[in-house]
Amino acid sequence: MMIDLADEPSLNINHRTAGTPVLALQDVRKSFGSLTVLDGLSLAVYPGEVFGFLGRNGAGKSTAIRILMGILRCDAGHINVFGKSLHSDVVGIRQRIGYVAQEQNMYPWMTPKVLSRFVRGFYPRWDEKRYQKLMTDFELPPGRRIGTFSGGMKAKLALTLALSTRPQLLILDEPTAGMDPVARREFLDLVREQTMQDGATTFFSTHLIDEIEAVADRIGIVESGRTVYDGELDPLRNSIGTWSIAMQDYIPGSMPGEFSRQRLRVLKEGERQGRWVVSLQFSQEVLASHEILLAPGWRHDSMSLEDVFIAVVANA
Ligand SMILES: Nc1ncnc2c1ncn2[C@@H]1O[C@H](COP(=O)(O)OP(=O)(O)OP(=O)(O)O)[C@@H](O)[C@H]1O
Numbered sequence: 001m002m003i004d005l006a007d008e009p010s011l012n013i014n015h016r017t018a019g020t021p022v023l024a025l026q027d028v029r030k031s032f033g034s035l036t037v038l039d040g041l042s043l044a045v046y047p048g049e050v051f052g053f054l055g056r057n058g059a060g061k062s063t064a065i066r067i068l069m070g071i072l073r074c075d076a077g078h079i080n081v082f083g084k085s086l087h088s089d090v091v092g093i094r095q096r097i098g099y100v101a102q103e104q105n106m107y108p109w110m111t112p113k114v115l116s117r118f119v120r121g122f123y124p125r126w127d128e129k130r131y132q133k134l135m136t137d138f139e140l141p142p143g144r145r146i147g148t149f150s151g152g153m154k155a156k157l158a159l160t161l162a163l164s165t166r167p168q169l170l171i172l173d174e175p176t177a178g179m180d181p182v183a184r185r186e187f188l189d190l191v192r193e194q195t196m197q198d199g200a201t202t203f204f205s206t207h208l209i210d211e212i213e214a215v216a217d218r219i220g221i222v223e224s225g226r227t228v229y230d231g232e233l234d235p236l237r238n239s240i241g242t243w244s245i246a247m248q249d250y251i252p253g254s255m256p257g258e259f260s261r262q263r264l265r266v267l268k269e270g271e272r273q274g275r276w277v278v279s280l281q282f283s284q285e286v287l288a289s290h291e292i293l294l295a296p297g298w299r300h301d302s303m304s305l306e307d308v309f310i311a312v313v314a315n316a
Helices: 061-068 090-095 112-120 128-137 151-164 181-198 209-215 233-239 284-288 305-314
Strands: 023-032 035-045 050-055 076-081 097-100 169-173 201-206 218-223 226-232 240-246 265-272 275-281 299-301
Touching: 023 061, 035 050, 035 061, 035 076, 035 218, 050 061, 050 181, 050 209, 061 076, 061 169, 061 201, 090 097, 097 151, 112 128, 112 151, 128 151, 151 169, 151 181, 169 181, 181 201, 181 209, 201 209, 209 305, 218 233, 218 305, 226 233, 226 305, 233 240, 233 305, 240 305, 265 305, 275 305
Parallel strands: 035 226, 050 201, 050 218, 097 169, 169 201
Antiparallel strands: 023 035, 023 076, 218 226, 240 275, 240 299, 265 275
16 A cells, blocks of 8 residues: 655644744854854744754854854844844843853852852842752852852852743753753753743753753754754654664665655665664654554664654754
8 A cells, every 4th residue: 555645754844833932043144254053043932831952062052042142143044032133132131031051150269149149230030039949959058169169060050040030031051061860850850840930931952862851842953053853852753763674685775664765754774783774754644644554574663762863963
């Protein structure tokens, strides 16, 4: 039986339109000299969601975030935050954003206690009670010099600061780098809990797949400065499958089922441990219908989210 693929398979943008986006990037471009880092990046983040921004090292995540924070200017494209153009009111917009950078550059001679006195003046919504509570929850010593903190402690302090501004948008740039697994889980749980409490929106950059799985409602995958997927995790996971067959049974060019090569996307195929392995992406309708009839000798192999991510970025 031929399978009828109603839609062309694609990795295109599939927005869930839940109101006006809190954050919208459209065709954003940025180069450093001859190096193009953002090559038409587009994505939208909706109110109340945790959006995982996923990409390999060097994909352009931090550059995009630095542009969002007004630290860098893009060469072209449009950025809207809270429904208005970023450049119309960078300062006002920043006051409503909590930002945790990849590396913490805090004055090493300050203590958390002194730091809160220093920072609160910049943020009209500063919540000292919350600051104290989070410091206690994270077991951060209020009177110790920040220069003596470990990387994980600094990241927790940065999150504490960001959340104490009662942000409407929390932007986290690979915040758990350098944390042990227990601390990382604690950190992610807190992000989830606090943002749900406030109804805030979170934009979370990482290259760690398990973090995304733990917290994100939707994801954007960036590769070479372009969005290669923007949507929920399950449809992406469900649209990709891997099948394999023993090498001696493989007929070159054959497929694991009766479907035409033109109507699907071959993400990867090749020999691995004596088997011919094929990773394919289908239209979601076909997968939802469970109509894939395997040709003799083929078996369906399970795929982790990491496999899915690798398949997607390798073909971007
Ligand atoms: N100021 C700069 N001048 C020149 N090149 C830069 C600059 N900032 C970033 N780059 C380059 O831009 C590319 C993307 O870097 P970026 O830090 O945005 O990636 P990333 O996705 O955040 O990576 P990672 O996960 O490793 O942090 C890299 O090749 C980097 O070397």
